[in-house]
Amino acid sequence: MSRKVLMAAAVASSLVALTACSGSGSDGGGGKTTISFAFWGNNDEAATLRAMVAAFQQAHPNITVQSNWIQGDYEQKLQTAIAGGEAPTVAEISDTSLPSFSRAFRPVDVDTSHYYSPAVAKAGNVGGTNYAVPFTAKGKVMAINTSLFTAANLPVPSSTTPMSPDDFVTYAKKLTKRSGTKVYGSAPLWYDGWLIAVGGSYFTPDGTKCAMGDAAGIRAAQIVADAAKPDGFTPTRAEAQGQDMGQWLADGRIAMMPDYGPWDIPKFAALDPTTFAIVPMPGKGEPMEVDALGIAKDATAAEAEAAKTFATFMSSDPAAQNLMASTRSALGVPVIQGSVDAFKAVAPKVNLQAFVDAVQNAVPTPHVKNYLAIASRNSNAWDTRTAIGSGHEDPAVVMPQVQADCQKMLDEANE
Incomplete structure (x- = not known):
């Protein structure tokens, strides 16, 4: 099989996967809404994100989140889905990639007081407008x-x-x-x-x-x-x-x-x-990489409202932020002060405060x-x-x- 055919097959496959998980909006049953969430990561990181999603759905049973774990070529597949009109309702995006995707996301309100790090607070802002809500930091x-x-x-x-x-x-x-x-x-x-x-x-x-x-x-x-x-x-x-x-x-x-x-x-x-x-x-x-959550510009009003609730929960609720790391897997460092102690308790004999300090003192990455x-x-x-x-x-x-x-x-x- 030629390289072009293989690439075409891969893109087609990714479109099917993203389409299957696209937001379906309100189902007309008691105000329930379904949204889709696209993310990347290895097996352990994906498990952490699914645990955070499960915590959200327990707190918000009226919103169903269809998880779409994209393994490999994440940004290319996300771009293809967006171009094809099949964008996931919510997409994980790194701060360095956000400028290239910002036009596909809705402007969002970000309460910067949630974050103990100035670099995190600025991570979703491009040209003076917030296009994504920061939810995890990867300080070194x-x-x-x-x-x-x-x-x-x-x-x-x-x-x-x-x-x-x-x-x-x-x-x-x-x-x-x-x-x-x-x-x-x-x-x-x-x-x-x-x-x-x-x-x-x-x-x-x-x-x-x-x-x-x-x-x-x-x-x-x-x-x-x-x-x-x-x-x-x-x-x-x-x-x-x-x-x-x-x-x-x-x-x-x-x-x-x-x-x-x-x-x-x-x-x-x-x-x-x-x-x-x-x-x-x-x-x-x-x-420092900061990963954030962007909401699709073409989401319906119901989907956008549900997505906003989801992004706020993931980025500022201890029920989600406390799950950021464990002895089995670690996605990143929590971005709210209220979850720092839970993060350090994962390995109390390890100087995990150094990770928190790295997030706190990080030099913001220009967009x-x-x-x-x-x-x-x-x-x-x-x-x-x-x-x-x-x-x-x-x-x-x-x-x-x-x-x-x-x-x-x-x-x-x-x-």
């Missing part, structure tokens, strides 16, 4: 093997105060051991994250300019590239290919694992708390049209040209060129 922390710090006569990082990027690099080099059983100071670094950590940014705060080619962007690229060289402090690209860095951390093969997300909480909770710890990301942290396409082209450029990936060119030369190309794409998107 760093996981460490404390026994490796002790063995290297290094102080264990603070559970509350971030290391400086310079201290991180210094410690990572000292923690790297090549004689005997090889140990690396850190798991591979993510450029986009390290860019924020050193005080740089992908875009200017207003989202109109690309900024990775300035001094901070070049510095971040150099750190990431040098770290992955054969004499660096992270596994090389070849060594890390297909490997589970979380298992390497558990096995004592790496001392620090930046870019540690809340979805890893169940795995971390199973580790020995006397040997492993959660601490803040170095410097200014990493970009940019065609973000994913721009980011993909940029990362491909520095991956192929510098030692961040498989290349050998100087980041000081490459990053300003990437910024210029990024700016061209950004300007075209805003025309």
